[in-house]
Every structure is written in structure tokens, then in C-alpha cells.
Amino acid sequence: MDLTSDFLVIGAGLGGVAAASRLVASGQKVIIVDKARGVGGRAATKRLGDLRVDTGAQFFTTRDAELTAWVASRLGAGARGEIFEWARGFPLWKDGQIVQRDGTHPRYACRSGMSQLAKLLASGLEPVLGQPVISLERWSGRYRATLADGTTFEATSLILNLPPVQLVALAAPLLDPSWTEAISDVHLEPCFAIYGELESDLQVDWMGLEFEGHATFRWIARDHTRRAPGARPVLLAHTTALWSQERLEDSPDAVAAEAARELERLLGARFRSAPQAHRWRYARPTADAPQKISLETWSAATRIGVCGDWLRGGRVEGAILSGWDLARQITR
Numbered sequence: 001m002d003l004t005s006d007f008l009v010i011g012a013g014l015g016g017v018a019a020a021s022r023l024v025a026s027g028q029k030v031i032i033v034d035k036a037r038g039v040g041g042r043a044a045t046k047r048l049g050d051l052r053v054d055t056g057a058q059f060f061t062t063r064d065a066e067l068t069a070w071v072a073s074r075l076g077a078g079a080r081g082e083i084f085e086w087a088r089g090f091p092l093w094k095d096g097q098i099v100q101r102d103g104t105h106p107r108y109a110c111r112s113g114m115s116q117l118a119k120l121l122a123s124g125l126e127p128v129l130g131q132p133v134i135s136l137e138r139w140s141g142r143y144r145a146t147l148a149d150g151t152t153f154e155a156t157s158l159i160l161n162l163p164p165v166q167l168v169a170l171a172a173p174l175l176d177p178s179w180t181e182a183i184s185d186v187h188l189e190p191c192f193a194i195y196g197e198l199e200s201d202l203q204v205d206w207m208g209l210e211f212e213g214h215a216t217f218r219w220i221a222r223d224h225t226r227r228a229p230g231a232r233p234v235l236l237a238h239t240t241a242l243w244s245q246e247r248l249e250d251s252p253d254a255v256a257a258e259a260a261r262e263l264e265r266l267l268g269a270r271f272r273s274a275p276q277a278h279r280w281r282y283a284r285p286t287a288d289a290p291q292k293i294s295l296e297t298w299s300a301a302t303r304i305g306v307c308g309d310w311l312r313g314g315r316v317e318g319a320i321l322s323g324w325d326l327a328r329q330i331t332r
């Protein structure tokens with residue numbers, strides 16, 4: 001493997017693969033690395049036996065014209081039809097009642113799971129996966145990253161697509177202090193994804209249910225409604241930031257068991273086997289985080305760029321657009 005490149009991209013979440021693929025398309029040599037075993041970051045799809053579950057992002061929206069056109073070219077049936085419109089909106093649980101709401105705009109999902117979105121964006125890239133970058137340094141006018149297994153990569157430019165806390169922890173000495181200050185102002189709150197196969201599907205008419213004011217849950221989905229028709233029933237729940245924070249260091253089994261008891265009480269859900277919990281330590285920006293951070297995301301002087309959802313509202317759409325924007329600034 002070639003260990004030197006023009007750009008080293010750290011973090012193969014949606015923002016990182018979006019930036020990297022545009023840079024490759026403009027003729028740059030790019031290495032992209034991620035500590036996880038697959039691309040997609042928080043747009044994550046886990047295996048549950050022979051089933052698949054979206055444990056992170058559930059769906060995405062497209063308000064931007066360029067992203068809308070990109071999605072349109074991949075919609076529908078056939079080899080390129082991985083993305084489909086899952087819903088137009090969801091009812092709301094509030095004070096023990098389910099309130100129907102009119103659908104507004106499309107919510108898109110992927111038949112084989114949301115990580116497929118990153119795979120589509122990453123086409124043409126050969127990410128280096130499964131090892132975290134543990135140190136970064138500037139050396140002889142180049143950036144050098146060392147992975148946990150000792151491999152080092154060098155590049156003239158660096159792109160950081162990491163949640164704010166991890167970004168600052170890894171790269172603060174290399175960043176302009178004004179960047180570090182702006183980035184440190186953004187905080188991501190935790191969430192648990194609780195998921196398991198059901199003995200039988202819930203007798204309800206919703207595919208996803210949002211919650212307001214519930215102590216435990218903020219979102220529940222009948223995950224199988226995103227898969228091929230006839231898929232076995234799988235329930236997925238996301239817990240509130242406060243509930244998650246209070247149990248952040250508990251064992252996942254204990255967290256899953258507690259949430260499962262509540263799901264049984266709330267919905268009559270009966271799991272085929274003990275459900276699982278995935279802990280997202282940094283899930284989404286807190287409610288008071290700005291929708292758009294005013295930060296020059298590319299420094300031509302240091303040749304460091306940053307991207308990621310937290311710059312633009314903490315959603316799938318924002319992550320992809322932040323990566324495309326960064327690549328545009330670099331290549332213009």
C-alpha cells in the first residue's frame with residue numbers, strides 16, 4: 001500500500017467520504033482512514049443474525065438542490081435504486097397519546113441499511129479501516145498520522161471529519177486556536193440504540209414514532225419497514241440524552257434489558273431474544289448548538305480542512321454537504 005498522498009482524510013463517516021470522493025474526482029491522491037470496520041460512521045447498519053438494523057441515522061432529508069439531484073439519480077428499482085422514500089413524516093407520542101401529523105417532505109432511507117449511503121458516496125475510494133489514528137504530527141512540511149497498529153501515513157494536506165471532542169483531542173496542537181475554540185463550543189449528546197427481533201410485528205399503523213416529553217425514548221422505528229417486503233419484524237428505539245447520560249457506563253446488556261421492559265409496557269413489544277444496546281457516546285449536537293457554525297473550514301496556509309455534520313445542523317444532509325463544500329473550496 002502507498003503510504004503517502006496529497007490528502008489524508010481521517011474519519012470515513014458521510015462527511016469524510018463525501019469530501020474524499022470529490023477530491024479523487026478532481027485528480028487528487030487521497031488516503032481515507034477510519035477506526036471502524038466499515039464506512040458510514042453514525043450512519044451505521046448492524047447485523048442482527050441474518051437481519052440488518054440501522055442503529056444510528058434512521059432516514060435523511062434533502063433540502064439542497066445538488067443533494068436532491070444526487071439522490072434522484074439513485075432512487076427506485078434496479079442496481080442504482082438503493083435509496084427510496086421511506087416516509088413523509090411520523091406521528092408524535094405526547095402525554096401518552098399518539099398525535100397524527102401531516103407529512104411534509106420525503107424522508108429517504110436505504111433498503112440494505114443507512115451505511116449503504118456512505119458506500120455509494122465512497123465508490124472509487126479504498127478506505128483503510130479498522131484502526132484508529134492515535135497521533136498526528138507535522139513533520140518536514142507534511143502531516144503524518146500513526147495508526148494503533150503502528151502504520152504511518154503522510155500527506156501534504158489533512159482533512160479531519162471527526163466529532164468535535166475527538167477532533168480536538170487528536171489534532172488541537174495542529175489547529176489555529178480560533179478553530180479549537182469554535183469547535184470546542186459544540187457538544188454532542190449521547191444516545192443508546194436498543195434493537196431486537198420481535199416475536200410478531202406491532203399492530204400499529206406507523207413506521208416511525210417521534211416522542212416529546214418521554215423520559216426514556218425519543219424515537220422508535222419498525223426497522224423492517226425499511227427492508228425488502230416480508231422482512232422479519234425488528235424494533236429499534238433511541239433513548240433520550242438524559243436517560244442515556246445516566247447509564248452511559250452501565251453494561252449494554254443491563255441498559256438493553258431495562259429499555260426492553262419499557263418497550264413491552266409501552267407498546268406490548270415482545271422480543272424473540274434479548275435485545276441489544278449500542279452506545280453512541282457522541283450522537284447529535286445538543287439542542288442549543290447553532291444550526292450552522294461560521295468557520296472557514298479550509299486553511300490554505302496550514303492545508304488543514306474540517307468537515308462533519310456538527311458544522312451544519314447535525315444531520316446526514318449536513319454531513320454530506322459539509323464534505324462537498326470543503327472539497328469545492330480546496331479545488332476551486
Ligand SMILES: Cc1cc2nc3c(=O)[nH]c(=O)nc-3n(C[C@H](O)[C@H](O)[C@H](O)COP(=O)(O)OP(=O)(O)OC[C@H]3O[C@@H](n4cnc5c(N)ncnc54)[C@H](O)[C@@H]3O)c2cc1C
Pocket residue numbers: 010011012013014015016033034035036039040041042043055056057058059060061131132133134161162163166170191193238280282283284307308309310314315316317319
Ligand atoms: C442515534 C442517532 C440517530 C440519528 N438519526 C438521524 C436521522 O434520523 N437523520 C439524520 O439526518 N441524521 C441522524 N443522525 C445524525 C447522523 O448520523 C450524522 O449527522 C452523520 O452520520 C454524521 O456524519 P459525519 O461524517 O459528520 O460524522 P461521523 O459519522 O461521526 O464520522 C466520523 C468518523 O470518524 C471515525 N473516527 C473517530 N475517531 C477516529 C480516529 N481516532 N481514527 C480514525 N477514525 C476515527 C468514526 O469511526 C466515524 O466513522 C443520527 C445520529 C445518531 C447517533
